[in-house]
Amino acid sequence: MNSKLNLIVGGFVTFAIFCLFFIALNASTVEPIFKEKGYTVHASFNDVTGLNVRSPVRIAGVKVGVVQNIVLDQTTFSAKVYILFENRFNHIPIDSELSVTTEGLLGAKYLDLTPGFESEYLKQGGIVQRTTSSLSLEKLLGKIATSFSMEK
Amino acid sequence: MKTIETIGEKTIVILYSIGEATLLMFSALVKFFSNYRNWSSLIEQIHFMGVMSLPLIMMSAFFIGMVFTVQTYIVLQGFGAESEVGLVLALCVFRELGPVITGLLFVGRAGSSVTAELGLMKTTDQITSMKLMSVDPIARVVSPKLVAMIISLPMLTIIFNWVSIIGSGFVAQGLLGMDGGTYWSMIQNGVFFMGDVLPGLLKASVFGLLVGWVSFYHGLYGVSTPTAVAKNATKTVVQGSMLILAFDYILVSFLGFA
Numbered sequence: 001m002n003s004k005l006n007l008i009v010g011g012f013v014t015f016a017i018f019c020l021f022f023i024a025l026n027a028s029t030v031e032p033i034f035k036e037k038g039y040t041v042h043a044s045f046n047d048v049t050g051l052n053v054r055s056p057v058r059i060a061g062v063k064v065g066v067v068q069n070i071v072l073d074q075t076t077f078s079a080k081v082y083i084l085f086e087n088r089f090n091h092i093p094i095d096s097e098l099s100v101t102t103e104g105l106l107g108a109k110y111l112d113l114t115p116g117f118e119s120e121y122l123k124q125g126g127i128v129q130r131t132t133s134s135l136s137l138e139k140l141l142g143k144i145a146t147s148f149s150m151e152k
Numbered sequence: 153m154k155t156i157e158t159i160g161e162k163t164i165v166i167l168y169s170i171g172e173a174t175l176l177m178f179s180a181l182v183k184f185f186s187n188y189r190n191w192s193s194l195i196e197q198i199h200f201m202g203v204m205s206l207p208l209i210m211m212s213a214f215f216i217g218m219v220f221t222v223q224t225y226i227v228l229q230g231f232g233a234e235s236e237v238g239l240v241l242a243l244c245v246f247r248e249l250g251p252v253i254t255g256l257l258f259v260g261r262a263g264s265s266v267t268a269e270l271g272l273m274k275t276t277d278q279i280t281s282m283k284l285m286s287v288d289p290i291a292r293v294v295s296p297k298l299v300a301m302i303i304s305l306p307m308l309t310i311i312f313n314w315v316s317i318i319g320s321g322f323v324a325q326g327l328l329g330m331d332g333g334t335y336w337s338m339i340q341n342g343v344f345f346m347g348d349v350l351p352g353l354l355k356a357s358v359f360g361l362l363v364g365w366v367s368f369y370h371g372l373y374g375v376s377t378p379t380a381v382a383k384n385a386t387k388t389v390v391q392g393s394m395l396i397l398a399f400d401y402i403l404v405s406f407l408g409f410a
Contacts, residue, residue, distance in 0.1 A: 009195050012203045016307035019314035026336065027242060027317055028343035 038084045040068060043098050043128035048079040050109035050134060051100055057083055057111040064089040067111065083111070085122070093118040094126065100134035109134060173369035176290065177298065177361070180368065183288065184295035193296040194303075201262040201297075202304030206311070208257055213312040216249065217241065217319030225328055234328075238335040239342040241320045246348045250313045252400055255359035258305055259392035263367040264385040266297055270371025271381035279372070294372070298364040305360035306353045313349070355403055359396050366392040 048070060057065040065085035073080045085092065095116030102109055122128070220241050228234045270293070273279050282289045317339070324330040343349065367388045374384035 005199050006195060008203055009199050012198070012206070013307065016310050019310045022314055023246075023310065023317075023349055024345050027339045028246075028345040028349055029340060 038065065038086045039090070039122075039124040039126075040082055040084050041122050041124075041126040041128055042080055042082045043131050044073060044076065044078045044080055045098075045100065045131050045133050046078055047133040048081060048100055048109075050102075051081070051111070052109075055108070055110050057085070057098075057113055059089075059092075059113045059115060064092075064113070081111075083128075090121060092122045094120045094122055095130065096122070096128060097130040097132065098128050099132035102134075169369065169373070172373055173365055176294070176368055176372065177365050180290050180294040180298045180364075183291035184299050186291065193292075194300055197296045197300035198304050201258075201300050202307055205258065205261050205304075205308055208261060209254060209308050209312050210315045212253065212257060213250075213315035214319040216253065217245070217316030218323045220244070220249075220316075221320040221323045221328070225324070235330070235334045235338060237324060237328075237330070238317070238320060239338045242317055242339045242343050243348060245313055245316045246343060246352050248352075248400075250309050250316070251352045251356040251359060252396065254305065254309045254312045254356060255363070255396040256393050258301075258308065258359070259363050259366075259389055259396065262301065263363045263388045263392050266367040267371040267374070267385045267388040268381055270294075270368065271374060271376050271384050274372065274376040275378065275381065294368050298361075298368065301360040301364045302357050303360070305363070306356040309353060309356040313352070355400065358399060358403060362395045362399055363392050366395060 051067060051070065053067055053069060055067045056063045057067065065083055067081055068084040069082040071080050071082075072078075083098075092113070093116040095118045097114045097116065099112050099114070100109055101112040116130075221237055224240050225234055225237050228237055228240070270279075273293070279289045279293075282292060321332070321335060324335050325332045370384040370388045370391075374380060374387075
């Protein structure tokens with residue numbers, strides 16, 4: 001066996017693995033394989049258009065959690081959103097408000113959390129009562145159009 | 153009547169050759185694991201196909217990354233979204249350009265040379281003499297090459313991906329004056345490893361198998377006169393490129409890759 005050849009091929013493989021790690025760490029988000037550590041709460045929205053599983057939840061622009069699941073509540077026909085907060089953010093008041101917000105004018109949707117003032121904090125299985133649904137540009141334009149046509 | 157006869161004859165010939173090539177590929181895959189001596193020749197082949205292709209792959213990746221960035225920047229500037237340029241490049245390269253262009257370059261470089269090598273071995277009766285010495289030419293010659301292709305194409309693809317985003321970052325930060333933090337964080341937030349990077353690498357493995365499929369068939373079963381060997385190498389490149397592009401579409405749209 002040619003030892004120099006082995007060395008060169010070893011270098012090639014190492015280089016490929018280095019590239020893989022670089023891309024995994026610096027140029028992509030690696031979804032955790034194991035269950036994330038944190039606590040889940042849920043909230044009901046009238047409209048979550050544009051919000052996806054893994055959309056971020058932010059307080060003052062800082063990511064504190066992700067949307068874990070979105071299901072339809074069959075009795076009230078509202079969207080039930082399950083949110084996973086990271087364990088280190090465990091001082092979120094129970095009367096906080098969640099709103100579906102857009103990054104920029106055309107950017108992706110995320111959940112913005114405005115902290116409340118209660119001294120009780122959100123725990124595993126908690127509910128966020130105060131929510132604001134996403135603002136639909138189409139509906140808004142539709143309303144303006146109909147109100148104009150009413151005036152005529 | 154004559155035309156129908158010819159069409160039928162051609163169809164049978166094509167089906168026959170596809171069957172022959174597939175059987176050859178499967179027997180090569182199975183026989184690789186039955187012979188331990190293949191491991192050293194596997195390393196030799198990875199050196200020839202992987203390491204020796206590096207300059208070609210890295211140069212193309214670097215320039216493709218650079219030119220793609222400049223072109224996308226011009227278009228995105230119109231929407232005021234030029235900060236997304238890295239994300240657009242990374243998604244395009246990881247999902248499509250990386251595996252496909254690496255595959256096309258790989259057919260041209262490794263596939264054609266394998267066809268020529270096998271064709272020459274056949275012309276000079278090396279294959280027949282191996283059979284006389286009861287050495288299985290498929291296990292001895294073809295298997296390590298096939299496995300080397302399946303292994304080295306994904307590795308070349310990941311290197312292509314890395315070099316192209318480095319080239320793109322170089323242009324974006326150095327020449328277009330973008331902020332490095334925005335550039336990298338856009339990529340990091342928008343690209344998912346399991347959803348965008350890994351399917352590309354899996355696709356590259358399939359392309360490696362396809363390159364082997366075509367090149368071994370034309371090498372071993374093609375006509376083996378000196379002029380025909382050259383023609384066979386050309387056939388490998390043409391058919392291999394078409395197969396890669398066709399299978400790319402099939403993998404993406406029907407099997408839900410990427």
